[in-house]
Every structure is written in C-alpha cells, then in structure tokens.
Amino acid sequence: MTIKSLLLGSAAALAVVSGAQAADAIIAAEPEPMEYVRVCDAFGTGYFYIPGTETCLKIGGYVRFQVDWSSDDVLNGESWDAWTRGRVAFTSKNDSELGELTGFIAIHADTDERGVNNDFYLDEVYLQLGGFKAGSYLNWWDANDLPGELDDLGSNRLTSIAYIYTGSAFTAGIQLDEIEPTVDSSRGLGIEAVIQASIGPLSAELLGSYDFDAEEGAVRGIGSVDAGPGTFYLAGIYSSGANEYYSSAEWTVAVAYSWNATEKLQIIPEFQYFWNADFAGDDFWNAGATVNYMITEGLTSKVAVGYTDDDESWGGIFRLQRDF
CATH class of the missing domain: 2.40.160.10 (Porin)
Incomplete structure (x- = not known):
C-alpha cells in the first residue's frame, strides 16, 4: 500500500466519523434564569418581593421571657410566675387600582410549666384595602x-x-x-x-x-x-x-x-x-x-x-x- 492510499483512506475515515458525530450532536439546554429575592422599598423597610409576584412581604416578631410577681396571688396561689412567648408576624402589601392591599397574620405561642402548657393562637389576623x-x-x-x-x-x-x-x-x-x-x-x-x-x-x-x-x-x-x-x-x-x-x-x-x-x-x-x-x-x-x-x-x-x-x-x- 502506498503512502497516497493511506492518506486517502485516513481522510475518508475521518469524514465518516465527523459525519456521525454531527448527526448525533447533543445541544445543551440554556439554564433558566434565576430570580433572586428583590428588596421592596415601596412600603418601608424590611419588605421583599415574593418571587414571581408584585406582592411585598415582611416577616417580623419577637421572643419574650417574662416573670410576673405580686404580693397577692399570681397563679394557683403562687406569688410569681415565669413564662415565655414567641411571636411571628407576616405582613403582605401591594398597590391595586382600589388602593393599598394589606394582609396581616400574627401567631403567638406561649409556654409555661416546663413546656407542658403550649398555647398556639392567632393574636391578630386581618385584611385591609385602602x-x-x-x-x-x-x-x-x-x-x-x-x-x-x-x-x-x-x-x-x-x-x-x-x-x-x-x-x-x-x-x-x-x-x-x-x-x-x-x-x-x-x-x-x-x-x-x-x-x-x-x-x-x-x-x-x-x-x-x-x-x-x-x-x-x-x-x-x-x-x-x-x-x-x-x-x-x-x-x-x-x-x-x-x-x-x-x-x-x-x-x-x-x-x-x-x-x-x-x-x-x-x-x-x-x-x-x-x-x-x-x-x-x-x-x-x-x-x-x-x-x-x-x-x-x-x-x-x-x-x-x-x-x-x-x-x-x-x-x-x-x-x-x-x-x-
């Protein structure tokens, strides 16, 4: 076999391989754009846009430790009582053609007596339009x-x-x-x-x-x-x-x-x-x-x-x- 024949055969093989790869080529899908949380400053500090909406949300609350005392009875004949509370509040706001639309939910949880008495309740829940x-x-x-x-x-x-x-x-x-x-x-x-x-x-x-x-x-x-x-x-x-x-x-x-x-x-x-x-x-x-x-x-x-x-x-x- 001559050198010319080898070169021609190699070129033909490369063409076949290249054609097969072109036919089976995999095109990677473009990644979907990520939507990061955006700050909403239209209603004051602490609000952010709920992703995919124009509604602004604010999350707040407190953790409280308290001791009540009295020279008279406080609880079950005792002169003092210690208890704790957690509060979480959610405020949603957005503008509408009828005015500012607000939703508010505040959840309380009180605990006392070594965690035996746990009381979850809605302290406030309301909606407001204008x-x-x-x-x-x-x-x-x-x-x-x-x-x-x-x-x-x-x-x-x-x-x-x-x-x-x-x-x-x-x-x-x-x-x-x-x-x-x-x-x-x-x-x-x-x-x-x-x-x-x-x-x-x-x-x-x-x-x-x-x-x-x-x-x-x-x-x-x-x-x-x-x-x-x-x-x-x-x-x-x-x-x-x-x-x-x-x-x-x-x-x-x-x-x-x-x-x-x-x-x-x-x-x-x-x-x-x-x-x-x-x-x-x-x-x-x-x-x-x-x-x-x-x-x-x-x-x-x-x-x-x-x-x-x-x-x-x-x-x-x-x-x-x-x-x-």
Missing part, C-alpha cells in the same frame, strides 16, 4: 394607651369591620364589632368611633363605643405633649355601666411621663385614680413606674413595679425581649 379593614385585631381601646405597663385603660381584641380615613395630621374611623356571648347573654354587636389629631408636639384622641347587648357605652380621651426630655400623657374614661369596652370603673383618670433619660434608658412614672370601681361604689388608686432599657440593638429589658390602694398589694413584671 381604608376598609376586616378581621380579628386589637381595637382602638387596646392599640392606643399610655406607654407604661401599669395603667388600666381598656384592652380588647374583637372580630370587626372598619373604615379608617388617614390624613397627614388627622385620622378618623368607625368600626362595627362582634361581641361574643357570655353565659347569660347572646351574641351581640358593638360600635366604635375614633378621632385622632397630631399638631406639632401635641397629639389627642377621642374614642367612643357602645355595647348594644349591654346597652351601655364608654368614652375615652387621651392627650400627649412633648415636654422637656420626654412626653407627658393624660387620659380619662367615663363608662355608663359594665360593657365590652370598659368595666373597671365609672370614671378614671391616668397620668404618665415618659422620660428619655439616655438614648437607651426610658423611665415612665404613672398614676391612675378610679371612681365607683366595678360600679360597686369603691374608689382607689394605682401608682408605679416602668423602666425600659435597650441592652443592645434588638434586645430590650423592662421592669415595672406598681402599688394598688384597692387591696394594698404590690406587683410588677420583669421582661427580656428580642425583636426582629
């Missing part, structure tokens, strides 16, 4: 009060539907509440109306409510003004009788001063007087102070100590809380 709000949430009696831990100015979490108008310095709202039945009552309705205003260092709120089942109502006013290194608060309530919104007394007045001693330390003395307490004709007063201290970013401590003239007892709390 000014319309519906769900189960803290109403105005609970959401707005004095900054300390010792006042008694109402506390309520009801299933409600509301309309809220919010302006630059003025807010007004009206709300219809479902009132759960007690042993000697049927399911009822209540109504609330609130007006809030803020002008410079002054803030004021007037809140009125009526319990149709009890046929009784209550009115509360709260005002605050920046004064020196803190804020002075004054609140008063009139209740016509025992009702869902306020039943502690016919009349009460409370004062507090939130003193920002340093950037990390806040001291809040409080005083409250009750007339015709529990609508039984008794008058008494409470006094005490709450101290808040920021240990580090995200971790705070709270100590509250108070005295009540009603049963001549002392009580208070110690709390550590990590917010996120």
